[in-house]
Structures are given as C-alpha cells and as structure tokens.
Amino acid sequence: xxxxxxxxxxxxxxxxxxxxxxxxxxxxxxxxxxxxxxxxxxxxxxxxxxxxxxxxxxxxxxxxxxxxxxxxxxxxxxxxxxxxxxxxxxxxxxxxxxxxxxxxxxxxxxxxxxxxxxxxxxxxxxxxxxxxxxxxxxxxxxxxxxxxxxxxxxxxxxx
Numbered sequence: 001x002x003x004x005x006x007x008x009x010x011x012x013x014x015x016x017x018x019x020x021x022x023x024x025x026x027x028x029x030x031x032x033x034x035x036x037x038x039x040x041x042x043x044x045x046x047x048x049x050x051x052x053x054x055x056x057x058x059x060x061x062x063x064x065x066x067x068x069x070x071x072x073x074x075x076x077x078x079x080x081x082x083x084x085x086x087x088x089x090x091x092x093x094x095x096x097x098x099x100x101x102x103x104x105x106x107x108x109x110x111x112x113x114x115x116x117x118x119x120x121x122x123x124x125x126x127x128x129x130x131x132x133x134x135x136x137x138x139x140x141x142x143x144x145x146x147x148x149x150x151x152x153x154x155x156x157x158x159x
Contacts, residue, residue, distance in 0.1 A: 015067060040064065040075060041082060052120055053087070054119050057115065057117070058114070058115045059115070060112060062111060070108040070110060081098055084119055084133045088151060097154075099150050099151060100150035103145055103147040116138045117136075119131055128151070131151070132147070132148055133146070
C-alpha cells in the first residue's frame with residue numbers, strides 16, 4: 001500500500017512540464033484580486049443575472065484538470081468559494097469572509113466539458129449569509145458538485 005501511495009504521489013514529467021509552462025500574465029486592474037483567482041476563474045462567462053441568482057458557463061481548461069483529465073476537486077472548491085460570494089457582491093459594499101464551505105462531489109467533469117455554474121442566496125441571519133452553488137454538465141445536465149457557502153459580512157464603520 002505504501003509503495004502504491006508513493007507512486008501515486010510521484011510528480012510525472014508531464015505534470016512538471018505543465019507547471020513549468022504556465023504563463024503568468026501581469027496583474028491587471030480588472031477587479032480580480034490575485035493570480036489565484038485569475039488562474040481559477042479565467043474563461044467564466046456570465047449567462048444570467050437576477051437579484052439573488054447568477055448563472056455562469058465555463059469550459060473546463062487544461063490548467064484546472066488533474067492527471068486523469070478531470071476537473072480537480074481543488075478547482076471545484078475555489079469555484080464554489082468565489083462564485084458563491086459573487087451573488088453577494090455589491091460595488092462599494094462590505095467585504096465578505098468565507099467562514100464555512102461544504103461541497104458534495106457527485107460526478108466528474110472532463111477537460112473541455114462545458115459547465116453551467118449557478119449560485120443563489122439561501123438566506124441571511126444578521127451579518128451571516130448562505131449561498132448555494134451547483135456545477136452541472138451543460139450537455140448532459142448531470143450535477144458535478146453542489147456546494148454551500150457561509151460568509152460573514154462585518155458591519156461597515158459609520159465613522
């Protein structure tokens with residue numbers, strides 16, 4: 001078992017080449033805060049926007065796949081965190097801090113699959129807000145993952 005685990009965790013030359021070949025663009029003032037968010041969310045397209053509900057489409061890029069060609073679970077977690085908070089975003093509004101995230105991984109998405117990613121506000125209790133994020137394969141309608149995100153929005157100072 002230990003030998004198989006060690007072999008599985010071994011970085012392949014292909015994986016090493018993929019990381020070495022990454023092109024990191026200079027930071028732009030387009031509202032995206034970091035390389036991490038740019039890396040994970042680049043290519044996301046807004047499909048529908050309603051108060052309390054947003055729907056995006058996204059084609060799974062090579063940079064977010066694991067060695068089996070599936071959308072990586074870490075990428076799904078990043079998408080749930082960022083997209084879940086997007087339904088709460090208000091220009092000049094308070095910053096939101098994720099305090100709890102729960103994700104059910106139900107299926108896999110492959111390289112170049114087109115996903116529908118929807119988020120909606122579940123509710124608010126004082127400074128706490130809850131959102132639901134669902135990732136679906138746009139062609140088959142199969143649910144890839146479902147995540148719930150709880151965020152805290154500190155009160156803005158009146159000083």
